Amino acid sequence: MRVIGIDPGLTRCGFGVVDGSVGRALTMVDVGVYRTPPDMDTSRRLHLLEQGIEASILKHQPDIVAVERVFSQHNVRTVMGTAQASGIAMLVAARHDIPVQLHTPSEVKASVTGSGRADKPQVTQMVTRLLRLTEAPKPADAADALALAICQIWRGGAQNRLQDAIAQNKLLASGKAAR
Amino acid sequence: MRVIGIDPGLTRCGFGVVDGSVGRALTMVDVGVYRTPPDMDTSRRLHLLEQGIEASILKHQPDIVAVERVFSQHNVRTVMGTAQASGIAMLVAARHDIPVQLHTPSEVKASVTGSGRADKPQVTQMVTRLLRLTEAPKPADAADALALAICQIWRGGAQNRLQDAIAQNKLLASGKAAR
Numbered sequence: 001m002r003v004i005g006i007d008p009g010l011t012r013c014g015f016g017v018v019d020g021s022v023g024r025a026l027t028m029v030d031v032g033v034y035r036t037p038p039d040m041d042t043s044r045r046l047h048l049l050e051q052g053i054e055a056s057i058l059k060h061q062p063d064i065v066a067v068e069r070v071f072s073q074h075n076v077r078t079v080m081g082t083a084q085a086s087g088i089a090m091l092v093a094a095r096h097d098i099p100v101q102l103h104t105p106s107e108v109k110a111s112v113t114g115s116g117r118a119d120k121p122q123v124t125q126m127v128t129r130l131l132r133l134t135e136a137p138k139p140a141d142a143a144d145a146l147a148l149a150i151c152q153i154w155r156g157g158a159q160n161r162l163q164d165a166i167a168q169n170k171l172l173a174s175g176k177a178a179r
Numbered sequence: 180m181r182v183i184g185i186d187p188g189l190t191r192c193g194f195g196v197v198d199g200s201v202g203r204a205l206t207m208v209d210v211g212v213y214r215t216p217p218d219m220d221t222s223r224r225l226h227l228l229e230q231g232i233e234a235s236i237l238k239h240q241p242d243i244v245a246v247e248r249v250f251s252q253h254n255v256r257t258v259m260g261t262a263q264a265s266g267i268a269m270l271v272a273a274r275h276d277i278p279v280q281l282h283t284p285s286e287v288k289a290s291v292t293g294s295g296r297a298d299k300p301q302v303t304q305m306v307t308r309l310l311r312l313t314e315a316p317k318p319a320d321a322a323d324a325l326a327l328a329i330c331q332i333w334r335g336g337a338q339n340r341l342q343d344a345i346a347q348n349k350l351l352a353s354g355k356a357a358r
Contacts, residue, residue, distance in 0.1 A: 046270040080249060083259050087263025088266060091226055
């Protein structure tokens with residue numbers, strides 16, 4: 001199975017392509033960051049991002065697109081751009097008829113480190129080890145995108161749907177609490 | 180000048196196309212709502228929405244796309260979908276090289292009713308009057324999209340850039356306050 005993980009963002013949007021399946025070795029196929037200039041009009045930044053994601057999907061033909069789930073509670077200043085970037089990733093996947101799965105940051109951390117509270121260096125270290133890389137992927141957004149792809153390969157579809165339902169309920173609950 | 184106003188949403192996304200300029204009569208060209216099924220996968224809903232907006236832009240060739248500015252403070256439960264829908268509208272505009280302007284709900288209300296705190300029936304009534312329609316546009320999302328287009332025609336570009344700067348500062352301030 002080939003998965004592209006996308007850590008959404010407007011200034012830096014990480015992507016990582018990983019081949020593998022449960023119980024087998026993982027192989028990194030590609031990794032990088034799409035960047036758009038902060039002083040550019042948001043609509044043009046979204047268009048640049050679309051072109052980047054489109055190119056990666058056409059090049060690598062992934063079976064699944066794994067996107068980090070964005071929560072509206074986190075970082076009010078940048079959440080709009082992050083939400084829009086995640087929407088672009090989901091849109092491009094749907095346009096190519098590729099299924100999309102969302103994972104929360106703590107699900108991703110738990111998958112690769114065993115702890116949902118792991119810090120970024122720990123995630124980067126485990127990603128480097130699991131993919132048998134000679135050096136750590138940089139920047140952190142790239143490592144996070146690879147971790148997302150690994151999480152997708154290991155958790156698979158059924159588990160993910162359950163988690164989606166739970167996350168949705170949590171969002172509903174936090175939405176109620178915020179009012 | 181021809182403007183398409185887009186009131187972003189995933190379940191109902193209003194659009195309204197208006198011709199006019201400052202000091203001249205306004206003409207409604209088109210109005211409606213793009214709908215996507217709530218039980219459909221979000222990525223497919225975004226793709227459906229993209230196709231709807233794309234079709235309207237190709238059909239009407241607007242000079243400007245006016246989109247309602249989404250604030251992360253409002254309605255935590257639906258803000259992600261709304262932000263993603265607005266991102267799709269901005270993306271499609273950029274792809275066709277059409278400038279995008281954002282307006283806050285209170286800017287739109289103030290433009291068409293004289294009060295930033297006007298309620299929905301008041302906005303609908305003024306939109307109906309200003310466009311000399313024989314009956315009120317329905318649903319409310321469609322009337323809001325027409326109000327957005329009128330706001331864009333009346334406020335124009337320079338004023339809008341000033342408001343953008345102010346809104347951005349407010350967002351920054353509220354972001355700091357929320358931490």
